[in-house]
Amino acid sequence: MQMSRADILKRLEQHKVTPTPQRLEVAEVLLERPQHLSADQILDRLREAGSRVSKATVYNTLKLFSERGLVRELTVDPDRRYYDSTTHAHHHFFNVGTGELSDIPEDQVEILKLPALPDGTEQESVEVLIRVRDRQTP
């Protein structure tokens, strides 16, 4: 990824997000490279870098970004929402011990057969989540 400030501005505009200083800061951290971060992780990074954004602004900004399709919200850990800088369809590994999330390239998974959808519904997404844990090495 490695987006310049100008690239980020462009991407915000593409998604109809009015750029503000705080939104730019959040976008810079999350869009820097393909990654999965929680709101608090982003807040920590911003604070380390000297920013003074409030917690609520980070949460609200990420919510806005995901509503506008700029990032993708992941539901894999009941304790926190992760935001994915990669928005196209792909699958995930989730390490239940460490909370670490990693991408599975789409071509590494092939689903042969899927069921019919419930009546009156349309598909929004198909996600494969492989939960893993660190192997014991005693």
Next chain:
Amino acid sequence: MQMSRADILKRLEQHKVTPTPQRLEVAEVLLERPQHLSADQILDRLREAGSRVSKATVYNTLKLFSERGLVRELTVDPDRRYYDSTTHAHHHFFNVGTGELSDIPEDQVEILKLPALPDGTEQESVEVLIRVRDRQTP
């Protein structure tokens, strides 16, 4: 399913859960049939039936049940944990509008290819989640 009180007692014992009046009440509601319920939904049903269990006890009981493998915890909605009375591997539909969860029988999904696991990890589960939404009927 349709378990009698005796069946439920047996199932608790099989999973090394000491039966208490409150645990039996929670188990009766959740294990009655294949279903997915949140802690608060279970609390509501218990209260309607005249029970006086506390909220915390319902939460703690469900946590214990899932640790002991009596039920399965599902992570599909960041706002609440669902508990599944069906513990064997299977997949789910999740209606993002209504919050409704439904089972996909295991034989309705065939995964042809899965990636190698990250180094040093072992697989815990593979879950397919199909998010759907009600189709617009204007």
Next chain:
DNA sequence: TTCTATGCAAAGACTTTGCATGCTG
């Protein structure tokens, strides 16, 4: 100046903890 959008303190929702209570050996 009026109207709209932004940013944060405080409130809210879900869940867990710590201690009082009761039971077992």
Next chain:
DNA sequence: CAGCATGCAAAGTCTTTGCATAGAA
């Protein structure tokens, strides 16, 4: 009687709301 398990009030964490502030027309 000692020791352990149980159940709940209160506290904690993550997230959203409502209002004060700033900016645009």
